Amino acid sequence: xxxxxxxxxxxxxxxxxxxxxxxxxxxxxxxxxxxxxxxxxxxxxxxxxxxxxxxxxxxxxxxxxxxxxxxxxxxxxxxxxxxxxxxxxxxxxxxxxxxxxxxxxxxxxxxxxxxxxxxxxxxxx
Amino acid sequence: xxxxxxxxxxxxxxxxxxxxxxxxxxxxxxxxxxxxxxxxxxxxxxxxxxxxxxxxxxxxxxxxxxxxxxxxxxxxxxxxxxxxxxxxxxxxxxxxxxxxxxxxxxxxxxxxxxxxxxxxxxxxxxxxxxxxxxxxxxxxxxxxxxxxxxxxxxxxxxxxxxxxxxxxxxxxxxxxxxxxxxxxxxxxxxxxxxxxxxxxxxxxxxxxxxxxxxxxxxxxxxxxxxxxxxxxxxxxxxxxxxxxxxxxxxxxxxxxxxxxxxxxxxxxxxxxxxxxxxxxxxxxxxxxxxxxxxxxxxxxxxxxxxxxxxxxxxxxxxxxxxxxxxxxxxxxxxxxxxxxxxxxxxxxxxxxxxxxxxxxxxxxxxxxxxxxxxxxxxxxxxxxxx
Numbered sequence: 001x002x003x004x005x006x007x008x009x010x011x012x013x014x015x016x017x018x019x020x021x022x023x024x025x026x027x028x029x030x031x032x033x034x035x036x037x038x039x040x041x042x043x044x045x046x047x048x049x050x051x052x053x054x055x056x057x058x059x060x061x062x063x064x065x066x067x068x069x070x071x072x073x074x075x076x077x078x079x080x081x082x083x084x085x086x087x088x089x090x091x092x093x094x095x096x097x098x099x100x101x102x103x104x105x106x107x108x109x110x111x112x113x114x115x116x117x118x119x120x121x122x123x124x125x
Numbered sequence: 126x127x128x129x130x131x132x133x134x135x136x137x138x139x140x141x142x143x144x145x146x147x148x149x150x151x152x153x154x155x156x157x158x159x160x161x162x163x164x165x166x167x168x169x170x171x172x173x174x175x176x177x178x179x180x181x182x183x184x185x186x187x188x189x190x191x192x193x194x195x196x197x198x199x200x201x202x203x204x205x206x207x208x209x210x211x212x213x214x215x216x217x218x219x220x221x222x223x224x225x226x227x228x229x230x231x232x233x234x235x236x237x238x239x240x241x242x243x244x245x246x247x248x249x250x251x252x253x254x255x256x257x258x259x260x261x262x263x264x265x266x267x268x269x270x271x272x273x274x275x276x277x278x279x280x281x282x283x284x285x286x287x288x289x290x291x292x293x294x295x296x297x298x299x300x301x302x303x304x305x306x307x308x309x310x311x312x313x314x315x316x317x318x319x320x321x322x323x324x325x326x327x328x329x330x331x332x333x334x335x336x337x338x339x340x341x342x343x344x345x346x347x348x349x350x351x352x353x354x355x356x357x358x359x360x361x362x363x364x365x366x367x368x369x370x371x372x373x374x375x376x377x378x379x380x381x382x383x384x385x386x387x388x389x390x391x392x393x394x395x396x397x398x399x400x401x402x403x404x405x406x407x408x409x410x411x412x413x414x415x416x417x418x419x420x421x422x423x424x425x426x427x428x429x430x431x432x433x434x435x436x437x438x439x440x441x442x443x444x445x446x447x448x449x450x451x452x453x454x455x456x457x458x459x460x461x462x463x464x465x466x467x468x469x470x471x472x473x474x475x476x477x478x479x480x481x482x483x484x485x486x487x488x489x490x491x492x493x494x495x496x497x498x499x500x501x502x503x504x505x506x507x508x509x510x511x
Contacts, residue, residue: 034177036455037430059176059455060361
């Protein structure tokens with residue numbers, strides 16, 4: 001399954017073959033403004049659902065990014081080192097933060113799908 | 126991601142009192158400003174262009190800032206300068222007519238109560254601009270301690286026009302502005318509106334700060350924004366611009382626990398004042414001037430790209446904590462992280478290697494001179510024939 005799932009904290013995860021790619025949503029990147037640095041977890045790091053996973057820095061502030069699912073990091077997006085602005089340009093595709101092997105795919109069931117997330121965001125504004 | 130774009134300390138507001146607004150409040154909203162609480166006021170942290178674009182526009186064109194939340198007052202009477210000198214270490218008596226000077230209010234320990242700009246409109250009339258967050262305390266302080274002079278609070282707006290195109294724009298709307306040197310003041314009609322302008326600012330660029338009657342502030346702002354060089358700039362870029370310029374933010378980089386000498390502001394203490402004293406905390410300040418301060422405010426450049434924010438611990442190469450970052454972030458024009466903070470005198474030499482503890486990780490960094498981006502203040506016309 002490659003459908004995206006979303007958190008109330010504006011992270012997304014897209015799972016393919018047991019590996020999830022994680023990033024922040026279009027709504028989140030817009031609210032943050034220009035991203036100047038992303039502090040990413042190293043491969044092998046074990047993350048719990050809702051635990052601190054990464055930090056995204058704009059000119060003004062640092063914001064924590066929580067892992068939407070539990071698992072073990074396999075890869076950080078090296079492209080963000082040189083081009084943190086990818087998070088602004090392509091938040092929900094090339095601007096992904098890290099990939100992880102899911103330790104409990106059942107966690108996905110309780111997360112929002114696209115339609116539910118869009119409705120959630122609409123209510124925030 | 127529980128992002129909170131306004132959680133950084135200078136932009137936070139913790140109590141529940143209703144926010145004040147400046148005379149430009151409706152203009153900010155028309156322009157799409159993202160309003161946040163700052164020093165008790167609703168202020169635009171950014172406009173739709175965003176902090177990065179606003180910062181770069183100010184360095185390349187002209188940026189318009191609403192700084193009406195700052196306090197403006199006049200000190201009137203014979204002996205106004207001498208009276209003010211009892212509260213600040215700057216040479217105000219010796220300040221030339223029509224000139225502006227940066228100074229600080231000190232306390233009896235030599236700590237800094239606020240920083241301010243003082244301009245001499247006449248021998249018996251000073252114009253002062255103080256920080257928004259300190260203005261009530263500053264006014265009470267002046268009322269209690271300035272003897273034999275009148276303190277008149279001004280209900281005026283204050284606009285800053287900053288950047289390499291600021292002079293071009295001002296010359297168009299106020300031809301007399303072209304004759305102004307850096308750190309001078311002049312009464313000036315800008316777009317036909319009676320104003321008092323200083324050639325000064327908080328960005329490291331050439332520019333003007335224009336005091337205008339509150340009821341004509343929006344008219345002035347719209348006239349400036351109608352110029353093709355000018356865009357509105359929020360508090361977010363104001364902070365990144367002043368950080369790159371190495372300028373202190375009161376409450377972060379300087380406060381009652383820092384002296385002017387520690388803060389690297391010894392240059393604001395006039396020679397006569399060093400000799401004579403006569404300001405609060407003079408004994409402490411003069412001792413530090415003579416013997417050196419135990420710690421010093423320095424520029425710090427982290428290696429790599431990761432910003433180190435305020436309150437980040439500074440350690441030596443053995444990991445012992447030696448100080449703290451007081452302002453830090455990403456410098457759009459410096460194209461990298463920049464910071465300032467306090468270190469012991471032994472670590473203050475440019476080039477000294479230190480480490481910064483960011484989220485538990487030690488980042489390599491170097492002490493450096495400031496500014497991070499060269500100042501481009503207007504220093505008068507070139508001598509003819511050169």
